[in-house]
Amino acid sequence: MKILHLTKKYYPMIGGDAYTVNSLKKQQIRIGHTVYILTSNCDEIARDEKVFKFGLKDNSANLDKITLQRLISLTFLFFWGFSKLRKLKPDIIHSHSADMGFFISFAARFYGIPLVNTCHGISFDDKQYFFLKRLAENFFLRYSGFKKIIVVDKSGLEILEKAGIKKGIYVPNGVDIHKFERKPGEKSDGKTSFLFVGRLEKQKGLEYLIQAAKFLKGKNDFEIIIVGDGEEAENLKKTATEFGVDYIIKFTGKLSEHSLIEQYTGCDIFVLPSLWEGLPLTLLEAAAAGLPIIVTDVGGISSVFTHGENALLVKARNSRELAGKMQELMSDKELQKTLSTSARKLAEKYSWENSAKQLENIYTDV
Structure with missing residues (x-):
């Protein structure tokens, strides 16, 4: 054909x-x-x-x-x-x-x-x-x-x-589940690494993630890695500086496929604070990498991901709730493990x- x-x-x-x-x-x-x-x-x-x-x-x-x-x-x-x-x-x-x-x-x-x-x-x-x-x-x-x-x-x-x-x-x-498979010993140690992957646009709600970082700074040893590029890149960097969290948030820009996979397999938690979505491929990639996921309950996400089972779902535009779930996962390693295992099993269906x-x-x- x-x-x-x-x-x-x-x-x-x-x-x-x-x-x-x-x-x-x-x-x-x-x-x-x-x-x-x-x-x-x-x-x-x-x-x-x-x-x-x-x-x-x-x-x-x-x-x-x-x-x-x-x-x-x-x-x-x-x-x-x-x-x-x-x-x-x-x-x-x-x-x-x-x-x-x-x-x-x-x-x-x-x-x-x-x-x-x-x-x-x-x-x-x-x-x-x-x-x-x-x-x-x-x-x-x-x-x-x-x-x-x-x-x-x-x-x-x-x-x-x-x-x-x-x-x-x-x-x-x-999703190519083999490409994102996490190998023993690859998981990061020390500070908790949160990962976002996607276009830096209004749709992705990254201003609320930066606000959540402001609420959490000084209370935990963590970092947020933002992978991607877009027309909001400079505004987001400016916001991070204004909120005093520019030392916490790392903007990598666009990465090669190899470097992107290294981020998926090397970080601890995936976070997607979108204002609206269909079913983002980045969620399936994060699930394939066995990352615990925090994501806003928008679009068709709740038809695939279940709160407390294979992800934590939060309301869009609610940086307080987002910060709370980030804190919860940083403090609860067993919950991280549960979400990780379930997310990987979910990805294997796709x-x-x-x-x-x-x-x-x-x-x-x-």
């Missing part, structure tokens, strides 16, 4: 959609499929003979925004579809961005190529998102002619059904092999 994935972000960019598409590509090639990638015209994205770029040159920070530059690029995608799909002749187009899916849908329908879409997070029902963004997403999901709309967390199915959008189907993300097989069945059906 010849598969064309559409994605705003792609390897080696940071982001769940970028990592997901790259992981699926590798697995689908192993199965025997031919896989092409169509993505944004960003210097951060590696190009090869099966990775195409479209539109105006842009940067990763602008790809999730509605800008004139982005709209012009999407118009280019409309024409790219008619000029390239006839030559490429994919059997299936798998969009990972509803707007990209909409703009290529005209050519896809003209050439009779089925189109499916994965929602890596749904925003149209969440008033935290800008109104125009929510309106656009709702429109694209309804009128792009998607044969199936794939969600990565079960709460997404409820959101689609409530909105009267049919064709929803649940396929969770996967794999890219399973995700790829489920998607293959969907492709065949449509």
Whole structure:
């Protein structure tokens, strides 16, 4: 089967959609499929003979925004579809961005190529998102002619059904559990190391993690390692300095895959204070590394993670509660061990092999 994935972000960019598409590509090639990638015209994205770029040159920070530059690029995608799909002749187009899916849908329908879409997070029902963004997403999901709309967390199915959008189907993300396997003696000693991995954006709620560090400083020997980059990086560093916790918090920036795995396997506790989410891949990676997890109860997280069993769930935007759970885990090594063991068992249920097989069945059906 010849598969064309559409994605705003792609390897080696940071982001769940970028990592997901790259992981699926590798697995689908192993199965025997031919896989092409169509993505944004960003210097951060590696190009090869099966990775195409479209539109105006842009940067990763602008790809999730509605800008004139982005709209012009999407118009280019409309024409790219008619000029390239006839030559490429994919059997299936798998969009990972509803707007990209909409703009290529005209050519896809003209050439009779089925189109499916994965929602890596749904925003149209969440008033935290800008109104125009929510309106656009709702429109694209309804009128792009998607044969199936794939969600990565079960709460997404409820959101689609409530909105009267049919064709929803649940396929969770996967994780390479062997890659993140912790080896004996790798666990850090001395001070407790908290780890965050992700884009440094408002969505991730890192200001509340910094506030929690302020509440805890002087009471415990701990550090917070923040891995990733984004448009909030400088603001977060400034906030850490203003709160007097810049000596506690280490900003690593973007790391290589090898260095990232070293952080997962070398730290003690994973913390994700997001304001909204679907099912973040970083949570599955942390679980695969056997890290005790503290995470906000948003999106589809509680449909996978259970408070007190394989994670500690806290309210979003509540730095006091977050600090309390961080203190609780630092003080209770048995609870750390319980959460670690359960998280690892949970991660073992997820794999890219399973995700790829489920998607293959969907492709065949449509």
